[in-house]
Amino acid sequence: MQILHAGRYGYQPFVVSASPIKSPISPFKPRQMSEKNILETIEDYARCASLSKKAGYDGVEIMGSEGYLLNQFLSRHVNQRTDRWGGSVENRMRFAAEIVKAIREKVGEKFIISFRLSMLDLVHDGNTMQEVITIAQALEKVGVTILNTGIGWHEARVPTIVTSVPRAAFVDYTAYVKQHVSIPVIASNRINMPDTAEEILAAGKADMVQMARPLLADAFWVTKVATNRVDEINTCIACNQACLDHTFKNKRATCLVNPRAAYETELVYVKTKKPKKIAVVGGGVAGMSAATVAASRGHQVTLFEANSEIGGQFNLAKVVPGKEEFHETIRYFKVQIEKTGVDLRLNTRVNREQLEREGFDEVIVATGVIPRQLKIEGSQLPQVLSYAEVLKGAPVGNSVAVIGAGGIGFDVCEFLLKPIHQPQPQPLVDWQREWGIDPQPDYMTEGGLQAPQIEAPIRQVYLLQRKTTPLGIGLGKTSGWVHRAQLKKHAVRMMRGVQYKAVTDEGLWVELNGYDQLLRVDTVVVCAGQESIKDLMPSENEATLANYHIIGGAKLAAELDAKRAIREGAELAAQL
Template structure:
């Protein structure tokens, strides 16, 4: 039966969202910009002040007790930012459930003391905090891994031991003890992780569960273990405690569940005493992207809405929701009762308060790049955020008001320069930002026009608005000279002049042929290409260019005109959800009956023939980021890009590009165009000297200190993560 704690939150006969007043005018007359977001949710024994939940993210701080002060500051900043409820990173109920050796646990009284630092910090700001109990199952990176069946995952090097019935029963007790200790630590509830391919999901799905006993077979048997966990937890914590179950709404793996099975589990979870059902999408091993930037916003919300039709407790939507308009639309249409966002709160801890105050343009939007969050997690590093380097570094990277306002010049309007200028101005310095071109953004302007990277427009929008908000003087179309700087007598000059594409002229015969263009000329719309193209260089930029040339959505830049791209309000049309699902083989039926919701991907007819070449032998894209690189490699493969490693570039003629293959054969690629993506060179001519550049030391000239950051300090492939952090860290020290 539904618990007393949740029965008061059921949908009423008028069809209102769970927990809302039956007075429909209550929302319509509110003064906040997004009324459904800020409608409280009554759970009976407690009330959430709004419908926004910060979802679970493993930051790396959870695993060591001495980092809990930093973790408390991280959560406190987001609670202060207005979020109604937040969920911790995964905490294991026992040793077998560790994600990493000696991972974060909640199974002793000593753990309670550490976790109280988090709960007290959050409760000071009138927010709820939930501890996620996560048993990694066969995803754990340690030799004690267990699972429903003894099948090794593609994620961990360790083969799991099949859990015995005795092991299952003891694990149920471990969950209950962990939840009880969480309550003692001051948590408002627990989330039981049952999705993304972790242990309980492994039991729920035939993808892993091949057992022949009472815990295997049909869905009624496969869900027995998760239900026993929920019932034991409810009994241990009582009725006045939130229990969230994160349920996989679509597995996206072979032999995954169908929607009828998902609904069966959802109904049983409600009966077992769950307060809220949260959305999980896909397994970590799925070959369908679920959270990268190329996934359209709210691409999976229809599956959540289908489950919501069959239960009476609140249901939470998740995955690729990052702006208030999207969240409000989901809530107002009744597709979900709550919105979970995770990475958007790494990007901007004040997301909720900005939405409430109508300051959407000042939200530092998550661009779903994964470069500093998930990529760091898989590299066993502390998570942070590309667009917000303070994330998870709140106690170390502080923007305290400057003791004395200084006169600061920032030369270069790329992301490094904009980062430095905003932070310096926020601290009270008088800042002037110079940019030689008529648009800010630098190399980011090339990245943001790649189809699937439309979110990158939001970062330039954020910086433009923040620069104005902080009172930075912006001077476009201004080529700064050393004489200008000497005359202005700045206290600090920050050289953030970035990089320029490396030319092959002088190193490749025929590189001055009109067929040859740089990636900057292509992605700025300055020049166009023909129907057959060779891309020289298979790093991140080469892959981006190949995707730009082969993607079927997005308008060619040379047709838009330069003024369109300079318009701050311009947004390219992203790929539709329907087209994206067709391309990746995701069943578009909300009541899908295909295993795991998978269908056959659409056969793609390439827009043009592209050859992607690199000098180095071996697989192309080897250096791409772990969590997103496979997506890029899959794209160029499905779009017919010819991959050519280990080639030598010989010469360019009017016929095309001559190369020598790894076998020593001379070959002509008859191409109309050649796009050079062979790296960049730093622009640092304004520095009085270039010694100690890599160390980042200031160079004194008279009374002016010169600093160098970003690409000007070290040329690398569009490393926005390093550039933005460089700018913020330097400005925090001035």
């Protein structure tokens, strides 16, 4: 049981904190806790732990990181008190220490008390590593059983959990703390596969490894590792689109790559008593999801893919810097296709006549999308490319205009900013340098921050959109700010309210604020949406031998949505 008090991160007008300093991610200014408030809260923590023990828990974890209440007391970033609860590190940690003492007194010596300690604040006026060590040692003395790793405050302008963060990026800070305490220490953040976890343990950098999102992605993660079926793991790609982003919208937390997460009693894959002959046309994520679920239920499934490999749009996404984890989803489906006995036919285009001739009972159309073309003067010139052509390696000039500022437009910009031959994933040291993270585990900088060192972009990029709303407004809450920051750091010129006039040998003519303007670019990349490929679908009154269904991008092309595509495939296959 984790015990958490949000402090000034609470999203209601009666929030409290160490000092009355408003959080940049909340509209509410907190009230400074009085001595009476603090003592009452200490007792509240102890009572909660005692109730947890009575309920049968083996232990509790006290959330003291990520910028929540206890972290607000532990760090000068918020704690500007002058009483016994603020000032020196000894005073700032008094609140946390008294909570641990009170809990230990209530629950006895054999009950586990884990403390999630911020080992890298990543905010100005944050703690130094020496202060982290001082706090860790004090917590051990007052009765903490295990130290867990927290990284970064939620308001930090450094990413800590998104897919572009290298695997196990923060484990060296955990290892340094481990050297200075005698209780077990847990590593966390961006550890999603067993080889990474085993390397951490084998190197003695931590005693345990913590995971959360990877177990949403695959509830059988531990079992698969224990039974040497690592290749069958449905890997967390750290997209956050269906877990954390859903949480912030008060929606049920689930998983993009695993639609059964939190829907286990609703989305059930029952073995069929009447096996059918099913054709799935299209080997993108929607088609792969439908094919593997249907086959796992006992249906005879044939998956047709026009290209030489499965993956669909994920084959484009996986080449974008920071999206290397998308390789794992394709790998997972390849294994599932083989394991479930799907008849995979690559390099195979089919029409309705062929499908009818083979006698399929059900046909699932998952043929995906094609990029929408730009319809202005000069749009047929060779310097006008689709996003798909660019991500597949088409030559691009030194100055580029990207039309369309949705998720694909942002991805294309990031792809264009760095050399194609750059190592993937980005080496940890380069990533730390780019985001201004002190790479030294014994950092003396406050919060572990230092000045970012940004490599010059290899080309000038303009990102344009017709709408007057902020660019990237539709990106996820947990990752959108990262993408916007990346483009800003690399001097991408972002323009909104743009009308596209013509492409000429000089560049792209646009209208902005009522005036015509020439962007002298060598290449124009169109990321202005997609169009569904629905050719296989019969008309409403057309008679067919098979039942036809349509899913994924073929059903709805608006802003490609892998979460919806995978879920639609699984839900349809569960019903057939």
